[in-house]
Amino acid sequence: MEHYQEPLDGIFHALAHPARRAVLGRLGRGPVSISALAAPFDMALPSFMKHIRLLEESGLISTRKAGRVRTAALEPARFAAVEGWLETQRAIWTGRTDRLEAFVTNPDHQESPE
Template sequence: MAQYSAKLDGVFLALADPTRRAVIHRLGRGPASVGELAREATMTLPSFMKHVRMLESNGLIRTAKSGRVRTCVLDRERLAVVEDWLAEQRRLWGERTDRLERFVTNSKERNTT
């Protein structure tokens, strides 16, 4: 559980920044070079590379260098960690709201009789 939590924390930390979310969004359409991605950001290349490293270290993207070009690819498997967590939260909150609805409905029925 601790390992799962650490992975999830890292993914959420990486996704907490709008620049990194924009990179993920762009890579959802397909691979892109760091240069292409950096042109869409309003910062210097060294600053942008920190974002790339954060995404890569948390498993959201993979990079490969060919000559002078570093290409980034989205790792959709890592996003499944977030999807799984959200599904569990939906299930938990669905159960809680169902219990609350039953409680309110039963209370109303008891008060009307």
């Protein structure tokens, strides 16, 4: 599991702010200009750009400049690290809840030590 640690830290940090999650949600519909992404937010463009840079540094988005317009797009492959970690956690917790259910529904059940 340690091979996830470093990339996941940056990804979860990027996902920790509601504005960044909203940006990712909007980019899920396709690439868009930074100015269009910033429009719904009540913050100055330099402040918004800090969020964009953090998302870009985490690898969740990429930006491209064409003339005077910078466009952002999702990097879907980056979400694979999160998906892998979540699947591992889901498997662990499913096993634990299955053992708990077996213990609760069968009081004579002897749990073997792990």
